Amino acid sequence: xxxxxNTEIYFIENGINSNLRADGRSRxxxxxxxxxxxxxxxxxxxxxxxxxxxEVLVGVKAEIKxxxxxxxxxxxxxxxxxxxxxxxxxxxxxxxxxxxxKRLDQYNIELAKQLERLYSHPSVxxxxxxxxxxxxxxxxxxxxxxxxxxxxxNLLDALSxxxxxxxxxxxxxxxxxxxxxxxxxxxxxxxxxxxxISLKDAIENVPIFITLNQIGSQSSFIIDSTLxxxxxxxxKLCIGINQKxxxxxxxxxxxxxxxxxxxxxxxxxxxKQIGVQIISTMDKALKLNP
Amino acid sequence: xxxxxxxxYIQKKKEQQKxxxxxxxNNNNSIDIQRNNRSDEQFRQIFLKSGIVSQASxxxxxxxxxxxxxxxxxxxxxSHKTEEFVAAKFNCELKYTTFSSSVDKYDYTENNKEKxxxxxxxxxxxxxxxxxKYPKTVIDIYILVLNDDGNVMVASITAASMALADAGVxxxxxxxxxxxxxxxxxxxxxxxxxxxxxPNTTNILVAKMPALNQVTQLVQSGDLSYNTVIExxxxxxxxxxxIYSIMKQNLIDxxxxxxxxxxxxxxxxxxxxx
Numbered sequence: 001x002x003x004x005x006n007t008e009i010y011f012i013e014n015g016i017n018s019n020l021r022a023d024g025r026s027r028x029x030x031x032x033x034x035x036x037x038x039x040x041x042x043x044x045x046x047x048x049x050x051x052x053x054x055e056v057l058v059g060v061k062a063e064i065k066x067x068x069x070x071x072x073x074x075x076x077x078x079x080x081x082x083x084x085x086x087x088x089x090x091x092x093x094x095x096x097x098x099x100x101x102k103r104l105d106q107y108n109i110e111l112a113k114q115l116e117r118l119y120s121h122p123s124v125x126x127x128x129x130x131x132x133x134x135x136x137x138x139x140x141x142x143x144x145x146x147x148x149x150x151x152x153x154n155l156l157d158a159l160s161x162x163x164x165x166x167x168x169x170x171x172x173x174x175x176x177x178x179x180x181x182x183x184x185x186x187x188x189x190x191x192x193x194x195x196x197i198s199l200k201d202a203i204e205n206v207p208i209f210i211t212l213n214q215i216g217s218q219s220s221f222i223i224d225s226t227l228x229x230x231x232x233x234x235x236k237l238c239i240g241i242n243q244k245x246x247x248x249x250x251x252x253x254x255x256x257x258x259x260x261x262x263x264x265x266x267x268x269x270x271x272k273q274i275g276v277q278i279i280s281t282m283d284k285a286l287k288l289n290p
Numbered sequence: 291x292x293x294x295x296x297x298x299y300i301q302k303k304k305e306q307q308k309x310x311x312x313x314x315x316n317n318n319n320s321i322d323i324q325r326n327n328r329s330d331e332q333f334r335q336i337f338l339k340s341g342i343v344s345q346a347s348x349x350x351x352x353x354x355x356x357x358x359x360x361x362x363x364x365x366x367x368x369s370h371k372t373e374e375f376v377a378a379k380f381n382c383e384l385k386y387t388t389f390s391s392s393v394d395k396y397d398y399t400e401n402n403k404e405k406x407x408x409x410x411x412x413x414x415x416x417x418x419x420x421x422x423k424y425p426k427t428v429i430d431i432y433i434l435v436l437n438d439d440g441n442v443m444v445a446s447i448t449a450a451s452m453a454l455a456d457a458g459v460x461x462x463x464x465x466x467x468x469x470x471x472x473x474x475x476x477x478x479x480x481x482x483x484x485x486x487x488x489p490n491t492t493n494i495l496v497a498k499m500p501a502l503n504q505v506t507q508l509v510q511s512g513d514l515s516y517n518t519v520i521e522x523x524x525x526x527x528x529x530x531x532x533i534y535s536i537m538k539q540n541l542i543d544x545x546x547x548x549x550x551x552x553x554x555x556x557x558x559x560x561x562x563x564x
Contacts, residue, residue: 120511
């Protein structure tokens with residue numbers, strides 16, 4: 001476990017109260033980040049994100065999933081929600097907080113579940129349009145594996161941005177469905193590397209997380225926290241925002257203190273503004289360098 | 291005797307048929323659901339009883355109609371590890387029984403859903419407990435879901451908070467919680483299992499310490515506009531206050547009962563001596 005001294009906490013808290021942080025940013029400033037896509041050649045899509053020392057790598061692998069005897073409509077809907085399978089793996093070397101195996105496992109599950117909750121709504125990706133092979137029977141399943149290579153705070157936001165970029169980068173092979181006499185279905189995969197379905201247009205509604213950390217007084221909160229700042233947070237609210245500024249997920253996590261309802265409303269408001277900004281800059285950058 | 295039994299059987303059968311009809315109705319137009327005998331903002335009947343497990347420091351049993359949850363608190367007891375020195379360690383474990391649900395399958399090992407829910411419950415409660423009062427100890431909370439008919443998280447958080455109070459652990463306040471399901475144009479408080487698993491809906495859970503006016507947990511999954519979120523959170527906060535008053539009343543009742551029992555015992559003992 002990493003520890004922080006009382007004087008350091010005092011320094012950070014006072015800085016944040018007067019809207020100036022240790023690295024010169026104000027409360028609502030994001031650090032610069034660099035995004036690279038298509039780094040893993042064997043994956044259907046991949047992205048790598050660096051925010052200061054935080055480094056995450058995301059690979060998307062597509063596989064065909066057969067749904068057996070989906071009888072009622074309700075069952076099908078339930079299955080539809082599970083088009084994305086998330087696993088998060090934090091390297092033990094990434095942070096001194098991850099050295100304990102049991103804590104690390106818990107943390108991995110926590111992150112994966114939070115991401116799953118963000119993607120749980122069917123409006124995130126149009127399943128019928130992009131991920132259906134044979135309606136009601138065969139679908140594309142996207143296994144999204146994220147690795148945290150290095151940590152300098154703000155992991156969840158970094159993961160969600162990297163996943164969005166990886167999905168932008170994802171291409172699925174075109175598939176020809178052949179039905180034989182006995183209603184058996186076989187697939188013919190197109191071998192032409194140009195003849196593919198890209199998920200570029202599908203990510204329009206894909207949300208990202210904005211984590212707001214409340215440090216010091218009740219009404220002062222920051223985004224994009226560093227590792228040092230994360231050690232002295234009172235409470236933390238992760239809010240999922242998409243391009244239409246809809247709120248896709250909220251979770252309060254890892255904080256010892258509660259939040260006043262007024263503060264929560266303020267937090268959601270500012271998350272909404274910041275989220276839309278980041279998504280639009282991100283989309284611009286992705287479109288410039290395909 | 292026999293006749294009355296037969297009458298009872300016939301009545302039951304009629305009820306069953308009625309329920310089946312209702313279910314069929316709900317399946318046909320899944321968004322436009324009818325609630326049985328209650329409005330959108332009405333809770334189901336809640337039954338609470340604390341002090342139910344004799345071996346635990348504190349325990350509580352809760353029924354929200356068919357949702358049945360049992361929670362026991364062990365500790366504060368001595369910790370074997372020396373790592374946590376300043377404050378008590380706080381563990382929380384939620385387990386669904388194998389027979390708790392007819393849809394989801396559970397076995398004896400803890401799956402990811404249970405781990406995730408345990409973490410959410412832990413997060414909701416940890417702010418209320420004065421951990422610094424119990425250095426070098428652990429507090430374990432075990433929650434067992436006997437039957438799942440929706441709103442399990444609310445039942446668990448309520449039961450756990452009551453069990454902590456029953457165990458005599460020092461707290462700032464009890465945590466009350468409330469959840470709702472938002473469909474296109476309606477917000478349904480205290481959802482049943484059927485309502486929770488509707489497609490295209492959003493679940494919101496709020497846990498709150500009413501005396502301090504602090505929200506300790508807020509979980510939302512799904513797609514909602516800003517205004518709806520605010521409205522739903524406000525509704526849930528009001529719901530928390532309602533549940534809190536039930537919890538408080540129940541705690542006072544159980545204490546009074548304990549005192550009465552003690553008095554009775556003392557009187558009996560005195561009689562014996564005479």
